[in-house]
Amino acid sequence: MTQVNPRELVVEILLKIEKEAVFANEVIGNVLKMYQFIPKQTRAFINKVAEGTIEHQIQLDYIINQFSKTKINKCKPFIRVLLRMSVYQILFLDRVPDRSVCDEAVKIARKKGFHNLTGFVNGVLRNISRNKDNISYPKEEDGKVKAWSVRYSMPEWIVEKFLADYSEEAARQILEASMEERDTCIRVNTSKLSKEECIKKLEKEDVTVKQGFYAKDALRIEDYDYLSGLTSFQEGDFNVQDESSQLLCEIADIKKDYVVMDVCSAPGGKTLHAANELKGTGLVIARDLTEKKTELILENVERMGYQNVKVEVFDALHFDESMREKADLLIADLPCSGLGILGRKKDIKYSITKEQLLELQKMQKEMLKVVSGYVKKGGYLIFSTCTINPEENIGNYRYIIENLPFRIVDITGKLPDSLKCETAKEGYIQLLQGIHHCDGFFISKFQKI
Amino acid sequence: MAIRNIRIDGDDILRKKCRPVEEMTPKIQELIDDMLETMYEADGVGLAAPQVGILKRLVVIDIGEGPLVLINPEIIEKSGEQTGMEGCLSLPGKAAEITRPNHVVCKALNEDMEEITVEGEELLARAICHELDHLEGILYKDLAKNGLLDVEAPDEEE
Numbered sequence: 001m002t003q004v005n006p007r008e009l010v011v012e013i014l015l016k017i018e019k020e021a022v023f024a025n026e027v028i029g030n031v032l033k034m035y036q037f038i039p040k041q042t043r044a045f046i047n048k049v050a051e052g053t054i055e056h057q058i059q060l061d062y063i064i065n066q067f068s069k070t071k072i073n074k075c076k077p078f079i080r081v082l083l084r085m086s087v088y089q090i091l092f093l094d095r096v097p098d099r100s101v102c103d104e105a106v107k108i109a110r111k112k113g114f115h116n117l118t119g120f121v122n123g124v125l126r127n128i129s130r131n132k133d134n135i136s137y138p139k140e141e142d143g144k145v146k147a148w149s150v151r152y153s154m155p156e157w158i159v160e161k162f163l164a165d166y167s168e169e170a171a172r173q174i175l176e177a178s179m180e181e182r183d184t185c186i187r188v189n190t191s192k193l194s195k196e197e198c199i200k201k202l203e204k205e206d207v208t209v210k211q212g213f214y215a216k217d218a219l220r221i222e223d224y225d226y227l228s229g230l231t232s233f234q235e236g237d238f239n240v241q242d243e244s245s246q247l248l249c250e251i252a253d254i255k256k257d258y259v260v261m262d263v264c265s266a267p268g269g270k271t272l273h274a275a276n277e278l279k280g281t282g283l284v285i286a287r288d289l290t291e292k293k294t295e296l297i298l299e300n301v302e303r304m305g306y307q308n309v310k311v312e313v314f315d316a317l318h319f320d321e322s323m324r325e326k327a328d329l330l331i332a333d334l335p336c337s338g339l340g341i342l343g344r345k346k347d348i349k350y351s352i353t354k355e356q357l358l359e360l361q362k363m364q365k366e367m368l369k370v371v372s373g374y375v376k377k378g379g380y381l382i383f384s385t386c387t388i389n390p391e392e393n394i395g396n397y398r399y400i401i402e403n404l405p406f407r408i409v410d411i412t413g414k415l416p417d418s419l420k421c422e423t424a425k426e427g428y429i430q431l432l433q434g435i436h437h438c439d440g441f442f443i444s445k446f447q448k449i
Numbered sequence: 450m451a452i453r454n455i456r457i458d459g460d461d462i463l464r465k466k467c468r469p470v471e472e473m474t475p476k477i478q479e480l481i482d483d484m485l486e487t488m489y490e491a492d493g494v495g496l497a498a499p500q501v502g503i504l505k506r507l508v509v510i511d512i513g514e515g516p517l518v519l520i521n522p523e524i525i526e527k528s529g530e531q532t533g534m535e536g537c538l539s540l541p542g543k544a545a546e547i548t549r550p551n552h553v554v555c556k557a558l559n560e561d562m563e564e565i566t567v568e569g570e571e572l573l574a575r576a577i578c579h580e581l582d583h584l585e586g587i588l589y590k591d592l593a594k595n596g597l598l599d600v601e602a603p604d605e606e607e
Contacts, residue, residue, distance in 0.1 A: 001493060001494050001495040001510075001535055001536070001537055001538075001575070001576050001579040001589075002491075002492065002493050002535070002536035002537060002538055002544075003494045003512075003534075003535060003536070003576075004496065004534055004536070004544070004600075032601055036598075036601065038534055107513035107514075110513070111489070111492070111513060113489075140487065210604060
């Protein structure tokens with residue numbers, strides 16, 4: 001007989017992420033999809049432990065190093081993830097008795113052939129369990145960077161960067177929010193049904209629904225097993241889109257018959273939103289780099305039932321002569337460092353590097369140069385990212401007004417009162433996780449001269 | 450010791466009834482050792498002799514609490530009910546929801562051919578039932594009310 005052991009699955013997930021350059025979300029998603037048959041609580045447990053372990057990795061490693069003679073980075077990868085996962089449960093999951101966490105870890109180690117290391121695993125875990133109330137952490141007065149890096153499991157260079165770019169208080173709030181669990185934000189397909197009808201349908205499926213904070217069609221949902229299992233999702237009543245991204249389309253102020261281009265569209269949130277705002281008129285040309293990505297867009301377009309969308313594989317770095325000055329609105333939501341969505345994608349913080357920030361900024365500039373050519377005279381350009389890195393955002397904002405034939409557009413009138421700010425007059429807004437109730441996101445709007 | 454070839458569903462031998470073990474011989478002892486090794490290597494929690502092509506009433510089980518060898522086993526008591534997923538080394542990549550007793554008492558002989566009684570709850574009860582079914586030529590898919598599910602390893606691409 002064979003048996004699905006949830007903790008073993010977590011170890012497998014973590015090991016795959018550790019060994020290969022794969023996104024945590026994808027790996028966890030694949031495994032959960034494969035094991036749809038195991039009970040909802042078990043699946044939730046797997047998700048929580050896998051994500052939690054990744055999220056708290058720096059802190060967990062710090063603690064393990066305090067109690068283990070062998071430093072965590074000297075351990076075999078298997079033992080390393082097994083220890084991390086177990087310490088996460090000891091520290092963060094009250095429902096699971098420490099003893100069974102230790103026993104399970106030993107069992108898994110033995111089962112995987114690490115017979116000679118079961119004593120080590122058991123010793124370290126029991127030691128941590130006994131001492132979990134007197135773990136010593138680096139003190140703030142000995143250096144905020146080190147202390148915050150361990151407390152928020154954030155690489156030191158990112159802590160330094162947040163402290164340099166934002167006030168100390170803002171940096172702390174951003175770091176805190178980067179660890180917080182957030183509800184899923186959705187946009188109601190108002191071409192099909194009203195917000196109230198959507199709420200009713202969701203509640204019938206036992207989903208907890210709350211109103212959004214900023215965007216008019218936004219809802220926040222929780223307490224569901226997996227999204228694609230919901231009838232309302234299958235029927236295209238809504239799609240997942242953060243409020244920050246929904247605001248983008250509100251700021252864009254999409255008019256009937258517009259030709260809209262979304263040049264880095266996948267998974268298609270803004271494309272769908274734009275199609276919705278066009279109310280069946282006009283056209284949205286949704287592009288992305290690979291077929292895998294455009295398939296994702298297509299899937300969403302079909303599910304939501306929009307007819308006015310054309311999905312194409314096209315590299316935003318190459319100029320498409322046939323589209324020269326054709327777009328009334330160009331959405332350039334460009335690939336970025338993702339520092340605004342650290343709370344959603346728990347592994348970004350470990351994989352991103354300082355050098356990549358510079359490369360990304362350069363690539364964004366190249367893309368802006370190319371795609372701005374698609375905008376009609378008098379048409380609009382929206383440049384956005386899901387990062388809070390000023391060089392990628394304000395840096396490129398300046399680049400556009402200084403080097404490209406565009407002028408800034410006051411966006412104040414399109415913002416909800418709670419978000420009205422000084423920079424809106426200058427045509428941009430920087431949303432920050434922890435300070436605003438949404439992802440960290442940058443939106444700027446320009447008009448072609 | 451050696452890893453033996455696990456027979457896959459479709460092989461007639463899995464559908465045959467097994468014969469009791471009459472006495473402990475070096476050959477049976479070797480079979481037991483091989484079965485344990487094969488089970489561990491394949492990440493199973495239990496293995497029955499017919500799964501390695503031997504029609505003898507002999508199973509090995511380890512649910513993580515150490516190896517258990519059951520010769521000529523018989524369930525003498527069962528109670529309660531549990532419904533959960535199980536899979537089988539002879540049906541790779543599949544799993545199904547099966548209802549089993551939650552508690553069983555099993556009489557068997559150990560490796561020294563001494564009579565023993567094993568009491569199992571939950572996973573152990575499930576494993577005992579599953580392995581003992583093999584000795585009668587029964588596979589868990591025969592008991593699956595909701596059919597078999599695919600749990601093939603995910604694509605390694607990306």
